[in-house]
Amino acid sequence: MTTASREKKGRSRLREEFADPERRTAYYMVLPSLLIIVVVAFFPILYGIVLSLTDSTAAAFGSFVGVENYVEMFQDPDFLEGLSNTLIFTLVSVTLEFILGLGIALAINRAFRGRGLVRAAILVPWAFPTVISAVMWRLMFQDRIGIIQYVANAIGIISEPILSDRTLLLIAAILVDVWKTTPFMALLLLAGLQTIPGDVYEAARVDGANVMQRFFQITMPLLKGAILVAVLFRTLDSYRVYDLFWAMGARELQSLSTFVYEGVRISQLQFGPGNAAAVFIFVTAFLLALFFIKVLGMRTSAEE
Amino acid sequence: MASATAKGGRGGALNMVLFYVFLVIFVLASVLPLIWVFKMSIVTKSELYASPPTLVPQTPTTAEYAQIFGDSTFQRALLNSTIIASVTTVICLFFGSVTAYAIARLRFHFKATAMTLILAISFFPAVAIIAPLFIQYTQLGLINTYASVIITDVVFALPLTIWLLVAFFRELPRDLEDAAKVDGATTLQAFRKVIVPLAAPGVFTTAILTFIYAWNEFLFANTFLFDQSTQPVTVVIPNFATIYTVDYGAQAAAAVVVTVPLVIMVLIFQRRIVSGLTAGAVKG
Numbered sequence: 001m002t003t004a005s006r007e008k009k010g011r012s013r014l015r016e017e018f019a020d021p022e023r024r025t026a027y028y029m030v031l032p033s034l035l036i037i038v039v040v041a042f043f044p045i046l047y048g049i050v051l052s053l054t055d056s057t058a059a060a061f062g063s064f065v066g067v068e069n070y071v072e073m074f075q076d077p078d079f080l081e082g083l084s085n086t087l088i089f090t091l092v093s094v095t096l097e098f099i100l101g102l103g104i105a106l107a108i109n110r111a112f113r114g115r116g117l118v119r120a121a122i123l124v125p126w127a128f129p130t131v132i133s134a135v136m137w138r139l140m141f142q143d144r145i146g147i148i149q150y151v152a153n154a155i156g157i158i159s160e161p162i163l164s165d166r167t168l169l170l171i172a173a174i175l176v177d178v179w180k181t182t183p184f185m186a187l188l189l190l191a192g193l194q195t196i197p198g199d200v201y202e203a204a205r206v207d208g209a210n211v212m213q214r215f216f217q218i219t220m221p222l223l224k225g226a227i228l229v230a231v232l233f234r235t236l237d238s239y240r241v242y243d244l245f246w247a248m249g250a251r252e253l254q255s256l257s258t259f260v261y262e263g264v265r266i267s268q269l270q271f272g273p274g275n276a277a278a279v280f281i282f283v284t285a286f287l288l289a290l291f292f293i294k295v296l297g298m299r300t301s302a303e304e
Numbered sequence: 305m306a307s308a309t310a311k312g313g314r315g316g317a318l319n320m321v322l323f324y325v326f327l328v329i330f331v332l333a334s335v336l337p338l339i340w341v342f343k344m345s346i347v348t349k350s351e352l353y354a355s356p357p358t359l360v361p362q363t364p365t366t367a368e369y370a371q372i373f374g375d376s377t378f379q380r381a382l383l384n385s386t387i388i389a390s391v392t393t394v395i396c397l398f399f400g401s402v403t404a405y406a407i408a409r410l411r412f413h414f415k416a417t418a419m420t421l422i423l424a425i426s427f428f429p430a431v432a433i434i435a436p437l438f439i440q441y442t443q444l445g446l447i448n449t450y451a452s453v454i455i456t457d458v459v460f461a462l463p464l465t466i467w468l469l470v471a472f473f474r475e476l477p478r479d480l481e482d483a484a485k486v487d488g489a490t491t492l493q494a495f496r497k498v499i500v501p502l503a504a505p506g507v508f509t510t511a512i513l514t515f516i517y518a519w520n521e522f523l524f525a526n527t528f529l530f531d532q533s534t535q536p537v538t539v540v541i542p543n544f545a546t547i548y549t550v551d552y553g554a555q556a557a558a559a560v561v562v563t564v565p566l567v568i569m570v571l572i573f574q575r576r577i578v579s580g581l582t583a584g585a586v587k588g
Contacts, residue, residue: 243538278435
């Protein structure tokens with residue numbers, strides 16, 4: 001088919017679509033949302049890619065410099081620290097949240113008294129603004145009034161101030177993230193568990209399958225969809241961590257996102273590498289999502 | 305589902321005890337930090353610095369609360385947060401419900417493409433676009449205005465709003481709309497007069513979740529707003545830490561004030577919130 005005839009066909013198809021009143025209404029209903037998303041999110045990312053290839057500043061558009069900003073970014077020790085912190089944070093916190101969340105979901109997947117109370121308790125940490133939970137935990141980690149620092153000193157496991165040591169600070173941030181999002185993970189996995197019909201387990205029990213066999217051969221395969229959704233969301237969320245590091249670390253704790261923020265918003269000299277890092281985050285997050293969808297076979301269809 | 309409770313016997317009883325011990329530990333782990341920070345907020349400065357720390361407040365006082373509520377920056381921040389979150393929620397619900405209805409009910413081409421585009425936003429690292437947006441908002445004179453944060457919040461909350469509303473709209477029976485259309489109503493009338501009132505509980509749940517999202521948002525507010533006249537609480541409170549480095553009591557009180565409305569909302573609407581949060585995940 002030639003391009004011209006395809007174009008013609010496309011145009012007549014479009015006219016046909018708009019001739020149908022129901023479909024025309026549908027387009028009018030969908031377009032405003034799509035338009036604002038394209039203008040405010042997709043157009044800026046293209047603009048961001050262009051910016052990262054120039055020597056622009058926040059105030060003035062510069063000239064084309066190729067991949068210079070990327071080279072500079074990879075040589076920046078702050079970027080490398082942010083990258084390693086982000087990777088460690090994502091890997092450790094998502095793993096812990098998954099294991100603990102699955103354990104909790106399996107434990108509370110039954111009818112019991114006080115279910116509403118447990119569900120409310122689950123939602124409390126989730127509903128907090130991340131920066132506020134960071135502020136609250138910071139108060140507890142604080143070296144003069146913090147209860148955690150006091151207990152750690154009393155038992156003798158930690159003698160130095162937690163908030164002044166970068167490694168301890170990263171561990172503390174992981175702890176806060178686990179506290180805040182494990183319940184949410186449990187909730188998503190619990191919802192997945194509740195879609196597994198009970199008679200499947202009955203049948204397996206009759207066939208003599210033990211607890212472990214039932215878990216690995218029934219629960220895990222049937223829960224795969226819910227697990228992939230929950231883990232992908234959490235992974236992408238941790239990967240772009242910003243609020244938590246910013247507020248917990250009082251600008252001491254570097255992540256990829258805080259590096260971008262400092263570059264584009266605080267230090268004028270770092271604008272180029274900051275933009276390069278922004279594109280870096282976008283591309284790597286995209287690849288991560290693609291990996292989940294293509295390699296792990298996550299279903300993303302919005303259709304029923 | 306009730307297999308463990310149905311078993312009975314001595315093993316079952318022990319099981320039950322262990323189960324409730326586990327539940328108590330889990331619930332305490334979730335809420336203790338809030339309770340502890342609350343305790344920090346209601347004691348005097350000298351008790352706050354006491355070592356060893358007191359478990360039960362010995363000298364309860366409301367001084368810290370009086371101080372933060374007397375602080376005009378904090379008052380302003382609370383107002384700003386309320387404005388930003390409310391306006392974002394209203395705009396999201398308007399655009400979101402219209403779009404969600406088309407996706408849930410009407411037939412049209414490119415539906416899958418439209419949905420993919422919308423959901424892609426939830427995977428989108430927002431930090432990647434703060435520089436371009438900052439430049440554009442500067443040119444448009446939007447920096448330091450509510451509009452800069454509201455526009456951006458709307459875009460990033462819309463996927464959630466649309467996703468939830470699609471799930472809720474699909475649960476409604478089609479008969480009533482069909483009947484309305486037979487009676488001569490247009491698609492838009494059927495949507496406005498039949499679906500919107502029927503879907504009110506779902507719309508309300510969506511509103512709560514969108515509001516929480518906007519209330520908690522930090523990155524955009526911290527990027528586009530650097531004047532206290534428009535900054536929300538999420539930006540102001542962590543800065544409390546750097547400006548009044550020693551005033552931990554006030555910081556604790558401020559954290560409590562900001563989270564208490566959320567905790568109350570969660571306690572009242574927990575069933576709805578859970579149904580909303582898991583609406584998408586289960587089907588996906």
